[in-house]
Each structure stands twice: as structure tokens, then as C-alpha cells.
Amino acid sequence: MDHVDKIVSQWNSERPDLNVEPMELIGRFGRIARYLSDEMARTFVKHGLNSASFDMLATLRRAGTPYALSPSALMASTMVTSGTMTNRIDQLEKAGWVTRRQNPKDKRAFIIALTDEGFALIDRVVGEHVETQERLVSGLDKEEFRTLNDLLRRYLENFQD
């Protein structure tokens, strides 16, 4: 009887006409995702980052050399709006982790590139991040992990544009 079961049972008492089975599954997704992201955020905060800035630096880092992308490409990868992206870049630039250069081929565009400091930082943090993630899935055995991962992949397929 977890927190989600309690909510579902309240609805069953108050509105027995409602089909609340889907709510069980969806409610658990919400709870788990929130817990996971809160825990991961703790690693970021330890290094002066938050989820947003980690996401930015990680996106640039894993893009490979020369560790540079346009704001548009970053927007597509991170699924945020242009206003948010401007703000994120401003902060990373102010912290000295990225530079903002004009794209000589297209004067509307910029190139956002990791600095040496940004590279060193994200390379350090991502190691600890992965350790945190290992801890967060350690409650599942190999078989459960595989089954769950396969089901999630299948489920996610429904939602891909």
C-alpha cells in the first residue's frame, strides 16, 4: 500500500464510477521520475550546477569535438524554448564554462562552445552523475532491470513524434 494506492482507494470510495487503473501506473511514473530527478540534482548542486546547466554542458560534451553547437541545436536537444536558451547560455557564459561566438557563415547565428574549464567540469561531474544513477537503479536485479527497460522503450515508442 504505497502513496499511489491510497489516492486510488480514496477515488474508489468517492467516485466508484471512475476507472482509476491508469492512474495507478501514471501516478507511479510521476513519483518515480520526481524522486530520481531530485536525487540527481544533488550531485549537480555539489558542483555549482543545476539540472539545466548540467544538461547544457553534457549536451555539448557528448556532441564530441569541437564541443560546440548552435543555440538552435541546443534547443532541439534539450527541449526548451528560445527564451530559456538565451538565459541558460548567458549564465554559462558568465560562469566561464562556454563562449558565444558569431557564426561567420550566418550572421543571425551563434556558436556555443565549451571552454577548457567547462570541459573539465562536465567531465568530472558526469562521472559522479553516472555513479548516482547506478545507485538509483541498484534496487532492481538484472532481470527486473531488463524487463522494465524493454517495457519503457516500448511504451515510449507510442509518444515519439
Add this chain to the structure above:
Amino acid sequence: MDHVDKIVSQWNSERPDLNVEPMELIGRFGRIARYLSDEMARTFVKHGLNSASFDMLATLRRAGTPYALSPSALMASTMVTSGTMTNRIDQLEKAGWVTRRQNPKDKRAFIIALTDEGFALIDRVVGEHVETQERLVSGLDKEEFRTLNDLLRRYLENFQD
């Protein structure tokens, strides 16, 4: 090859030393949870609500008669801070969906109660909400749903305080 696979394969190229298996699972949780909550929010917006106000009204509604709880109880149920709760109550009160009465037993405390309008609204919206949730899980067959739900319940157990 979904979006998460792409990220994982980028990390494998750039940092083959990292164990990115957990990231697959955790990444999918994030994507799915975000998609689900965005879709559910559309139902709320149609009725002049957002996820926060729906959550408040639903919590009061499923608590059963007399559909009234203290701010503290609402804070515990909805997992937000006191400042957020004050703000949420203010808005619901302004919209005429709840009233804020003094608790005669404890002058520090208040009682937040659904108005008739609030009750009628949430009873209408929750029906549509449940339909949305049915649609959101319709991509899974009975067997998959059961397996997934059981695994999520097991996984969530690890995180309950």
C-alpha cells in the same frame, strides 16, 4: 533507436569508461513522465486549471465529505512548501473554488473547503482527466500494463520514506 538511445550512444563514443546502462532506464522515466504530465495538463487548461490547481481541488474532493482540509494537510498530500501552498490557496479562493475559514479550535490554523462551484468543477474535470489517462495507457496491452505496474510498485518501494 529512440532519443535516449542516441544520447547513450554519444556517451559511449565520447566516454566509453562510463557505465551508462542506468541512464537508459532513468532517461526513459524522465521522458515518459514529462510527456504524460504535459498531456494531462491539456485537460486542465481546457477548464481554466493547471496541474497545481487540479491537484489541490482533487485532493479536497477525494478526501470525502466535508471536502475540507488544513493547509498543512494539503502540504503533506501535495508535497509543496508552505509558501507555495499560501499562493495556491489564494488563487483558488480568488476564483471562488475554495473558502478559507478560521479553525475555531486553533487560531493559528485554517480550514480550506471546496465551494459548491469548486466541487462541481473538479467532479467534471476529473472525469475527463481519467479519460485522458485511459488514452495515455492504451498503447500497452493488459499483460504489459500489469507487468509494468508491478515493477513500478516494486521500484517505488525503494524510495518510500
Add this chain to the structure above:
DNA sequence: TTCCCTTATCTTGACGTCAAGATAACTATT
């Protein structure tokens, strides 16, 4: 060329949230 549409980024104003601290009232101890 000129005009129009599209693309890339930035600006502005609003929103929901939180952390920290303020205020007021209750409770237990002396």
C-alpha cells in the same frame, strides 16, 4: 533588385515554485 517569407536569437512580462525568515498562537515546563 525588390519584396516577402522564413529562420535564429533575444527581450519582456508573467507564472509557479522554493528557501529563509517573520508572525502569531499553542503547549509543556517551571
Add this chain to the structure above:
DNA sequence: AATAGTTATCTTGACGTCAAGATAAGGGAA
């Protein structure tokens, strides 16, 4: 009673996000 500690709620200031619109530059059709 007086005091000290706790509890319930509100206030303030900051943050990250978004939607809508502004600005500037590119590209295609006449």
C-alpha cells in the same frame, strides 16, 4: 503566571521557465 520551544501560516526575494513579440539576417520568387 512566566518562559521556552514548537507548530501553522504568511511574506519576501530569487530563480527557471514559457509565450508572445521584437529584431535582424537569410533565401526564394517576381
